[in-house]
Amino acid sequence: MPTSRRALRATGSLFVHLDYRSVHYVKVALDRLFGRDHFVNEIVWCYAVGGKSRRGFGRKHDTILWYARSADWAFYADAVRVPRRGGSHMRVVGGVQEKTDRRTGRVYRYPIAAGKVPEDWWTDVETLNHSDRERTGWPSQKPERLVERLLRAVTAEGDRVADWFAGSGTTAAVAQRLGRGFVAVDREPAAIDVAVARLTRQGRRLAAEGAPPPPIRVARGHKHRR
Amino acid sequence: MPTSRRALRATGSLFVHLDYRSVHYVKVALDRLFGRDHFVNEIVWCYAVGGKSRRGFGRKHDTILWYARSADWAFYADAVRVPRRGGSHMRVVGGVQEKTDRRTGRVYRYPIAAGKVPEDWWTDVETLNHSDRERTGWPSQKPERLVERLLRAVTAEGDRVADWFAGSGTTAAVAQRLGRGFVAVDREPAAIDVAVARLTRQGRRLAAEGAPPPPIRVARGHKHRR
Known part of the structure; x- marks a missing residue:
């Protein structure tokens, strides 16, 4: 986390996506690291599909914490209007x-x-289902629409995005499509495979549409450092 | 908080209503007190009216944490269907x-x-506005519909409800109307005045409708103990 913070430019932002079990613990730690004044939003992603509970209300939301590197954080309101x-x-x-x-x-x-500009709770982004076109098969895959709103809110074209828990590469795929630079890291080689295939496929499509993205570079085999 | 927990019967529940600034700190403390297994729901109350933000998404939700006294907590699913x-x-x-x-x-x-049964995010309860009939003028007054869903979820008629931060007496008023017993405490004498007037007025109305509630007893002047 301290490394993530240092990697941000002065106008940059960090988003951390968590479920109800862990969010509170991480919030306390991030308040200390970024300062409570730099906590911009607690975004609640509300969905409808998924399991049910018989002994309470259905657990159907995730929380995204938004921290800014400094008081000069960028916010592009017109890019996220609904x-x-x-x-x-x-x-x-x-x-x-x-x-x-x-x-x-x-x-x-x-x-x-x-x-x-949307409120800090979003009900207009559904979870992916098995037959969605963007579905890669990666278990915790997030919808591109969710990530797209976050990236449009805090970056302009040409800005750079990093995702240290890249999974199937959703953040990178959205960044590639929106003309943002990106760095995507995951300790699972299988995640890198999925993400590279996804970015290559989308890159070909973008090229066919006349807007080829910059080539991607893949580095493998680095040991996970603590 | 430990006192609140001991006051609960084995099937009883505690709800704590907080905003985005404090919820995470209280969650960490309550997990320790009740045990993480007894955390039932993080309920997100989503509303639309209120101030705007120019540098982020509008902050329009509160969080209600639900803890159960034991693994045998009561939940009346049929009482809260929407x-x-x-x-x-x-x-x-x-x-x-x-x-x-x-x-x-x-x-x-x-x-x-x-x-x-609703999900754990609620968009169907609006904040009170100045001309709402239930409005008492108390600054942080919560809508009765919000409290009613919580009380119906975990209590049956004749059960007893306590609110240690009673404010304008919304919890007590809902409990009185639903035939639950109640204890309402507030350290502000002005809050007691507002709540007593409210309960007396509603009690008269209920009596006129043929269902007089039990008389209320008011104790004043106790020093706030830490």
Whole structure:
């Protein structure tokens, strides 16, 4: 973790994706490392499919902790806008959502076309199922849409992304597709195989579409250092 | 906290409602006190209204930690069912939602009328606004619907509920309405005033409807003990 922090530029961010069992312990450690002022968001990824529980509510969310290297962290709000939901407490008048503050009487207007920055809980990204096209077979594979929102939020084209627990290479694949540089590391040789195959396949497709990505370099056989 | 735990019967549960700043620290302490095996759910209460953030995603959720006194905790699934959402990955055939597991080919059927136990993230409870009928003016007042789902999940009629940080008395008010006994404590005399007025008003209404609740007893002036 200290190494991850040092690898970040001043405007850079770290995301840590965890489930309900471990997130609290890691949060306490990261607060100490980054400082509580640099904790930007606790993002809750809410999904619907998966196992059920008979003795409580279904455990269907993961948590993503977002820490910034410094107070100057980058955030590209316009790159992550989502459609405004209708209904709720808003009325719609000619392409504009309106609400009136009942206490002050002030009217707020939000153009629907502009969308909105999402809240810190996301229900619009479903878990991968067995027949999804992006599915590699890697057990803990995350949806590209989830990672894409994170990368678009904190990086611009040409920026560089690192993933020290790369698994099937989802972060690298999204970075390659969005024109970000990337470093992907995993201690499992099988993960490297899956990720390299995935990046090669996507690289060919991008090249066929007229936007060939930079070549990838693969280094194997480094011992895991503690 | 140790006192709260000892006050619970063997089938009893503790809920702790916190925001993103403190939840992780309290979780670590409660894991130690109750044991990690007795941590039942991390419930995420997701809302939409409230302030915005320009440098990240809007902070719009609170977390409720649920711990059980023992492995025999009570859970009343049928008391908390909510309507099944349409759409998503399900098809609807004659009042029954169906899905086919694409790998095994097995078909799962869910009668819509039966509803379902909610997931551990709740988007169907909005924060109170200034003109809500249940609004007392207490700053951190929680919606009764939120507390009602928690109480229905773990208590039956006649069971007893305690709230050591009672504020405007939302837990007590819900308990009174649902026929649960209750103890509500707050170190602020102003909170006691608000809660007593609320319980008295609701008690009169319940009596007028033919279901008078037991009388409430108020004890004031106890020094706060550490």
